[in-house]
Amino acid sequence: MEPLMAFVVGGMFAASIYMMLRRSLVKLVIGLILLSNAANLLIFTVSGMHRGLPPLIAEGALLPEGGWADPLPQALILTAIVIGFGVLAFAVVLIHRAYEVVKEDDLDKMRSTDT
Amino acid sequence: MLLAVLSGFIVCLLAPWLTRSLGDRANWVLALAPAALFVYFLGWVPEIAQGEAITVHYPWIPGLEINMSFLVDGLSLLFALLISGIGTFIIIYAGGYLHGDHRLPRFYAIMFAFMGSMLGLVLSDNIITMFVFWELTSITSYLLIGFHHEDRNVRWLALQGLIVTVGGGLALMAGLLMLAVAAGGEFTLSGILAADGIHEYPFFIGMLLAILFGTFTKSAQVPFHFWLPNAMAAPTPVSAFLHSATMVKAGVYLMARLNPALGESELWFYMLGIFGALTMLTGSIMALRSTGVKAILAYTTIMALGTLTMLIGIGTEGAIIAAMTFLLAHALYKAALFMLAGALDHETGTKDVTKMGGLRKLMPITFIAACVAALSLAGLPPLFGFIAKELMFEAVLEAEALTTFLAILAVLSAIMIVTMAAVFALRPFLGERKETPKTPHEAPLSMLIGPVILATLSLIFGLAGFIPAAALVQSAVGAVYGEPIAVELYLWHGFNLPLMMSIAAVVLGLVLFWKWDAVLALFKRLTFIDRFGAERGYERFMDAIVAVAEWQTRLLQNGSMSNYLITIVLTIVGLTGWTLLVHTDTPIPLGVLDFNVYEAVIAALVVAGALFASVTSSRLGAVATLGIVGFGIALIYVLFSAPDLGTTQIMVETLTVILLVLVLFRLPGFINYSAPATRIRDAVVALSLGGLMTLLILAVNDVTVTDPISDTLVEWSEPEGHGRNIVNVILVDFRALDTLGEIFVIGLAAIGVYAMIRFRAEDKAK
């Protein structure tokens, strides 16, 4: 599955960057969401994918039966998802406010702070 | 010793307070400080005159070889005496010149800081400490030049002086560090002068050029000479001190100081000889074109600095003797002349000699002092300047190469100096009385005591050359030459070529003086000098920097988010991708393709959703497709044994949709802002990153990890972590700190969002 996922993740990275380059505020933020998802999937992929081996231990047992999928990347991704959620919630509201203030969706028309 | 050097800074701190409490008499009291220093240094004379060199060492930052080490030998003592001696008169003079100015306390403070820096510069044995003082003189002089900072022009000129000298200083720093390396890690001058193998340093030429760049800028050598006359924007006491006796000589000092170590190279000779001579000539020519009292003196200073540089470059025994003699003579008469120029300016309200006349009756003492000092400047007997000039001619004729060239330039400049000495000493005082902005009368005692004494000294030293020779010049020459040399100074040294050159110079110079008005008119028409001059070069350079800055900022920081993103993405792809291609040897293996159809379909849907979201023109379509992507990812997590991830992904997806719909309806739909070509460009950029990520994953996938740390965590989970959901045990126990950070992120985001929404809402309410 990993080689297949390599292309999936690559495709997601490409799609998100393309989206962020569209100059639209809304697309920018959706692109960011996609990008964040892509990174999470990347971690999931590179740390190995296993079917049907959740890292859960049955009651009374000491280890998950039949082996386990690596729980550590799962914990990392979970943390990353949550962090990503917080950050993107901020970003979503930011574009909302920016649009209210600037009255403009086109990113290239928001240059006053650079030039 | 340390106290002596630092006293300037100590007085600097006290000066404002003293000035306020002492009022009008402050200058006399404050002058006691340099006077005491002068006496202190005078006390060293007998010892040093024996050819001794004394080093004193106080650790400062020993780890970096930056120490308060001092070297007292003939050269440094000569400078120290000049600085403290002339400094004494300058302080007294300033009290008169700036009488009543409310910024006088500040002025004294900076002046003392400058004096301290200058002393530190010439006395430092440690090259870094020397450099520290070197830069401090640049900064303090900047503050002094810009004393009348309300004037836009003054600010500009002060900046010019600073940029040139600091710019040179930076090169000097590199040069000095290279020198230290070349000398085998030796950071003291005494050590460097004693070191072998400096000339074998592979980057010797670069080092030399860097050092000379520093000294040339500081000492106003062509083509960096322009800042010096411009620095006359400073109050006259400053000009008298900085631009005659002290700061501009710092470069000369350093060249003299390093002469024993670097002087044997041809490059040294040619650089110093040619640039010195050209500077000498340029200074004289510029002087001839000037009508301002201070400008004339400034250009003759340039001439003097050129002369000194040239002499050090020639480097023969005679040249070094000439250089040290000339140095002393110049300091004496130039300080006097500057103070007198200030007196004229102060009393008449103008600086233009052509607007003055007939002042001899009103200002007799000034007149006499000016005549004496100017005679020394012109190099006429029986003054000390004459001895110096004769020695200079002699040294030029002895030069190993370029003899004719140097001699002609020396005579030419001598002619013009004679002219300008006459202009300065005679024009304002003789002839008819002219109307001036202020009604002149004799300047106060404080402004005359310095010039009179210094002029007198010029006379005494001329008549009794053995006094300076024995006390100062000989030991200084020894220090510069690197070995002891006997020095004897006499007015009369026979009827020889130098004397004839002098006579010719005087005669021709007086002829020029006679026709000065015509000459002036002619020279003023030569405006091309201004157009092509070094100052234009400086201005162009500064304009170019601003232009390049503009261009660069337009190019890089142009406000276009797409450009920013593309640059960053291409940097990522470039650096990482290039490394991947070049630094990993094998083609990246695809790995084992093992998947079920349904898994592949779900994975494909995720990508298809992402791609559709990125190309659709429907905003909400994109949001809804995001839902597919989110659910698809959740399914992948579940199908590959991560139930907690699946659940979290679903919840987060749901909440994200809630947020988006709460926010989105105020936003407009998608408009296509980009042309097809742009879209192709963007697609290429996007695909490059996607491709990179694919390759990275495949490459890493090829690496087999045998014992991840998670195996241990799995083992610990139930017995040690008391939990059967290993992911959760990791989250709340093994890696609780991550989770703590994570919830702080969430909390912070909420605070930020809350502020974003409510802050302005309450603004509106007001």
Next chain:
Amino acid sequence: MRLFIWNILLGFVWVTLTGNFTGSGFLAGFIFGYVVLVFVCRVSGSMTGYTRKIPQVIGFTLFYIWELILSNMRVAYEVLTPSHGMRPGVIGLPLDARSDAAITILANLISMTPGTLSIDVSSDNRMLFIHAMHIDDEDALRADLKDLERRVIELLS
């Protein structure tokens, strides 16, 4: 009383979720349920008209499931055959049901039954608007719907 039933219900939910079918398990669920209800009711006030009779609930549930199955077969037929046979339309159904619960249950039930989908209730809660796949025989349809409404009202009475 309604709240008490609610609490019992939540206790059951707890027990089933934890799979801990013991007295103490139910007690815990009851306590948690109580907490949640106290929490919720501070705002919502009273919970208006919900089921009182468990048997009726069960019976009704079975009826509902049956309707679901029928509904699906009908839909399957429409989906799998060419769609020309459909005669859709939106009709308004005047309501006899009065309580929110009754109206809601009725509306949801209609959504789940053959060929009908509740769109909305009028703002004065007296008319339910329904989208139907076949209104060829509108009167029969209305009669069916009224029958369903009667059952719901009975259940909740």
Next chain:
Amino acid sequence: MNAMDSLILRTATRFLLPLLLIFSLFVLLRGHDEPGGGFIAGLVAAVAFSLYLFAFDASGTRRLMWMDPRPMLGWGLFIATLSGLPALFQGKAFFTALWWPVHVPGIGSVTLSTPLVFDIGVYMVVIGSVMAIVLALAEAEE
């Protein structure tokens, strides 16, 4: 227009809200052993409150929540941080888990522990944060 004014949604919400809340408590408490945990539980509760918000209005949701979201998230953060400190008094490093086995009726022999306190902190933070955002947005709209 401070609600969507759907009788059906409102009624359904009254029914679903307690279910969702009790489900979130359930997910919170058993997270250490089965899928779940403070974060997921918090999100479930936040979804429940959001549902209430959509069906009714912001002020009603605030009243329902018993505590203002901002101090709630503050307390959550504070509690979560504090849960790492008791270990210090036993001479152990920050965040060393401490366990106190207690028999709780209904859940059986449950061990009270600092990780549980930590998870409760997480739970509060998630609810507080999400609701602070959602409510602020909804109120800005109103």
Next chain:
Amino acid sequence: MNPEVALPVVIPFLFGSLSIVLYKSNAAQRWLGVIGTGALLIASIVLLHNTYTHPDGVLTIALGDWEAPFGIVLVSDLLGAVMVLMAALMGFAVAIYSLATMGSEHEKFGYYPLLHLLLSGVCGAFLTGDIFNLYVWVEVLLVASFALLILGGERAQMEGAIKYVTLNLLSSIMLLTAVGLTYGMTGTLNMADLVGRFAELENQGLVTVVAMLYMVAFSIKAAAFPLFFWLPASYHTPPVAISALFAGLLTKVGVYALFRFFSLLFTQDTGYTHEILLWIGGFTMVTGVLGAARYYEIRRILSFHIVSQIGYMFMGLALFTPLALAGGIYFIVHNIVAKSNLFLIGGVIYFLRGSHELKEVGGLWRERPWLGIMFLASALSLAGIPPLSGFIGKYMLIRAGVEAESWGIVAVALGVGMLTLYSMVKIWAEAFWKEQPEAHAERAAQFERTVSERSLAIMYLPIALLAILAVLLGVGMQPVYEVLMAAAEQMRDPQIYVDAVLGGDE
């Protein structure tokens, strides 16, 4: 177990969350602000002291008592401890400054909690010995900075924030990606453990590849060329206390991380990696300072200068000799002090004149000589004028460059030094020397009236503290030098770090 290692994280967490709880009382938040940052400062002094006096020079704490490499370990080596101290110092200075300058609206909407939590993120990033944990800290400080950046809700803030947020998120995601790849290659997250596991890998080229990803991710955070766009676009938009805090701390986290990663983890191919860093450094210096040359707005000038100064830090890392590394760290330290102070002074100018535009302000040297002196101390320090702190940093770096015979970077560093001076003097000449322009005199007078002498005194307090520090760091360099050289020696010998973390230091 060394509990003091965790304090710089725990203290701001506690004070930050308490400030959120007490969000209704501005007074309580101010008190917590000063006490919390003060406590952090004390803790960080203790930490540096203990670290320096410890025989290994490295302190660790394994959180949760889960021994490394299995749990998360916080590590205080000299580099980390010095950085923490600087962060705490800045936090304290800004907290005091804020007492006089932060509007009650800002306080009401979470300024103080954000300040605490920003500090916790920064300190956590400096102390953690775990790469994923580093990502978490980076996010903490990033989101805190997001929130601080938009506090006030003005248009410029929004526009700036969009760029800041987007580009920083891109960087975070790259970092996360790199962390994921690292775990996929090695099966560990602990930095000390990684040293050995990287060395065991067959495909060493892949390590360099991942190193590049880290380099880009951190270089974006550090605002290096050509990745700095977010900084000049946003740093001048928030209230100046916030700008000062950002200027002092945020980019330094990126720089710190580069120092950490490219001395501890990625030293297998320094000829390649550090050469790239050197080029980045050179370009960063030049582009930054040229940007500054262009502007006439104090905060914009200062913002671009941040970029430029980052280049010097890169230079120190890239040259990779002990002296260069020490110089690089010193540059960070000095820059935090001088640059932040300039922002604070810029704030005072604003409060006295009502503008940040150089063309609209003036007359300060005449009226406020002390402000002028403090400005000079900081500005000249930044410009590398001896004997102030900037000079020593420049000296160390140039000397290292000369010793390494890296003439290109030496030349660039020197030239940039001159341009730095040029733009510092520009501020001086315009704001201090020039007379107050008539056209804006009325507004200036209006602003000056609203500033009480008391609040001015509060503003002067941290400014004076930092100015004195800028001088002391130069003049009283020797003890600092010893610490920094020790830090550099540690960086040159990763085994010290590895042994301290994995060797079971109890």
Next chain:
Amino acid sequence: MSETLTAIIMLAGALLVLIGALGAVRMPDLLLRMHATTKAGALGTGMIAIAAAIYFVDTAVTVRALAIVAFVILTAPVAAHMIGRAGYFTGAPLWDRTLKDELRQRLDRHGHYLHSGLEDTDDTPRGDRDSQ
């Protein structure tokens, strides 16, 4: 036995879901599509859950499966109602063969008021009775 039952119910559920999906693609307008998705989707998923309950033969699992069924069936009509009415109100076009529409003219979009048409026939208006 239980395996066979599982298989049958599971496959039937899946087919039902497939029908729902087909309906989503094939049906001509929004409301007609919703007839397919709401009913078939909910019931199909419910059947799959029941199949799982049969398969695992474990009370805890059974309860969970039943909970899934309950949640799906509780929420699906509510969701359908919300989308349907929102789509309808915002002007999603009806199939051109739609015979009648008794709702359109009763909607007062500005006030978001939906008239029953029975306002005059009753003297006890109950407009706000449920908003406590």
Next chain:
Amino acid sequence: MIEWVTLATMLILVLALVLTAVRLVLGPSLADRVVALELIALIAVGIIIVYAVQVDRAAFLDVALVLALTAFMAAVGFARFLERGGSGDNE
């Protein structure tokens, strides 16, 4: 037997998923997309349950449970969006 049954079920569900995704892409109105999204959520519930059976791990049912409970929130959100004046048609 259960292996091929789950596999077949999975394939059917995935086919349904693809079909629904087509509707989601086609739209045309937002409501159409949301309807599709709701169905996708339900299909996802089904897939997860089938998978739990396939690998014989009941723990995965919890994921389905959460999804079943919360998926309709997206619909409610979008509906709210539309009713608040968000434009439902393709822009």
